[in-house]
Amino acid sequence: MDTRINSKALKRFTEVADSVVNPEITKWKNEGGKILGYFCSYMPEELATAAEFLPVRLRATGSSGTEFSDSFLSNLNCSYPRNAFNMALQGEYDFIDGLIAFNSCDHIRRVYDYWKREVKTPFIKILSLPKKAEAAQVEWFRSELVDLTKGLEEHFGVTISDDDLRAAIRIHNETRRLLTELYELRKADNPVITGAEVLAVTVASTAMPKSIYNELLKELLEDLKQAEGINDHRARLMIIGPEMDDPEYIRAIEDQGCLVVADSLCYGSRLFWGEVKEDIADPYTALAQYYIADRPSSPGVYTEYESRAQFIRNMIDEYNVDGAILARLTFCETWAFEQYSMVQDFEEWNIPLLSIDREYMLSGVGQLRTRVQAFLETMEN
């Protein structure tokens, strides 16, 4: 299932989502720009933008396997870090000048340890991510961001002023507003864009300079005004889960005749929901408040389950969702226990939920199709 429009902007986003290095990154690098790679949606990209660096979230798109990282990580580890670290060991991330990691899960914590030992990235730092979202945690995260700024200033010889940061917040908020507009279009009875295409758009936001990205997104929104709505779908689905950056995965689902109209993914709505408050005087507090307390949390913020469930429930209602797929990565315990509670909630809500365990790299498409088909059939009966 594809949109019936021919949008150059959409093609650009799809190309960016299709590979780790895109022409914007190459151009940035050739012009002497610095690139800050990061794991985890909790990275306030605004800090990189304020330093005039390009923030790039690390994916493992196009990974050829895990033969190198298998010497370090084990087959009990999540396939996303295994593939990403494999690429790093092969030098595919040599273009980044700095790496920011978070103690976001047991697996990423160890990737950070090995990265420090095995990969020669000039600047590496880990930030301590709170596991709950109260005032003390906002304050804690603020202090982590201040420490990161100091580290960047010292290492790269740059200055990040509060005004730089405020300007960066404004640019990133514009991205958020534009993405919200895009998501609004999905509420229509016959949405003009597919779930796979939307994922390409959101993924691209993590690998392009925001000024260019915002212009392209405006272009796409214009193009979509002319687009014909999609009306041949059997059901409207929501996708829930952790790392999912491959639009092909959603395409395989949508090819079964459904349309993905909403998500709670860390490359989807949870990436950009809401805005950083521009009226808070201290920009660090504003960032910490947004990332820790205001934006829908990831399950790593364990105490916030109820608000996550509420966020999903609201989306189901607003986007008129018929059923949901929770796609967890095998060996991810954070999402294993989240899934356990979600299954109970979906039962209570009387909304069909399909739980799938998957690997980071798209494999077993046949099995995925069969399960989605069966799921759609049970929904129709």
Added chain:
Amino acid sequence: MNAKQEKSLSRIKEELELFDPIIPLLEMDPSPASALQVPILKNLCTQHRRTIECVETGEPFIGSTYTNPAEILTAMDVHWYFPIQQMFSGPAGEGTSHAAEDLEGLDKMALPGDSCTFMRLELYYQSQGLMPIPTAYLALTEPCDATAGVHAALMHHPDWRDTPCFAPDPPYHNNDKAIDYYAGEMRRMVDFISKHTGKTLDMNRLKEVVEETNKCYTMWMEYNEIRRSTPTPHSYIMPMSCFFQTNTAGAGGNPEITNWYEKMVADAERRVTENDPEVPNQKIRLLWYDIQPFYFGEIAPWLEQEWGAVIAMDMVSYCPYELIDTSTEDNIFRGLAKRSYQHGPMVHQARGSMDNVMTDITRIVKDYNMDCVIFPGHMGHKDMAASASLMAEVCRNLGVPFLHIGLDQADRRYTPVDEIKNKLSNFFTAMGLG
């Protein structure tokens, strides 16, 4: 008491029925080993009785987890229990009728089997109504994703959703800023306990309790020093109990527990001086670098008897506990913070960077004159699985053989005990040990 409350106490009552009659028998046995077992069992039974009493009378009590400071709860005179306690009547209490039944029940739950069985079991007990619902709950969000995730799921259960919960947030770093932050979490924990139990914290009482636990930790560290001796003084059963003695209800700050440590150290010293080790003909000194499986009762004695292989040090015992400076209130909270989020087993090894794993293995192998290192590799330990290659590298550099088994500490079906024994035997033989 309603039927639900009655059921929630059933396993605790079963455990009481099991242990109560053993205590007088042990008391009659003149051996030092039996004398050391008695206080452990007595303490456990007293705590169970207190839990029953609280449920029956409606007295406020807390559900807590293993690194939350026992000192604070003791000083506030609040009773608490570990929800995971149920496991010791189930799969951990191998030989009880529940072991197989619980694991089979677990298989039927909508929980991915690749996540820690230990934690999945906790949800199973909850789903079966086997855990007394406390007045308030102190959760834990370290050292691993499974621990944190399970608490989120636990608190979402319809029967528990109204139970107030406080989850201290352990930072990744170990620096002053992080210690101050976690000390703040400890203070907020005190406020939370007060709010929900009506009990207040008297700082003089807390100081007294901490000074008592300091004595226990001093003894424990001394005991660890004695374990360096060749032959090692005790069979593994004794050192296994140390951690739980300082952290379970009724133990933190209890002079009887200090006394237990003193007796244990004295017995170890005597055995070293008189060359009277509990395990004769010791041939292999090994480091068991992970938590102990529930069915360790079938492995540790077998190692000792079949191979003369003694666990001269283990991961749970080798923690860098520091004594807490009780001179000021701030120092007490900072000390409790460090003890709580940096020092405990698993937390010390798994929460932060893996540097602790490397330095610990290096020091233990050298200080304890180890012949080999065994990494059981519990399937829940994703961070440890990711550290296994490094452990192997450290051991290679030290010239000491390393074995990674791969097991499930709560479910023997993952790697059957015979297979574990075979792996160990083949390893000892291939390495020319024993």
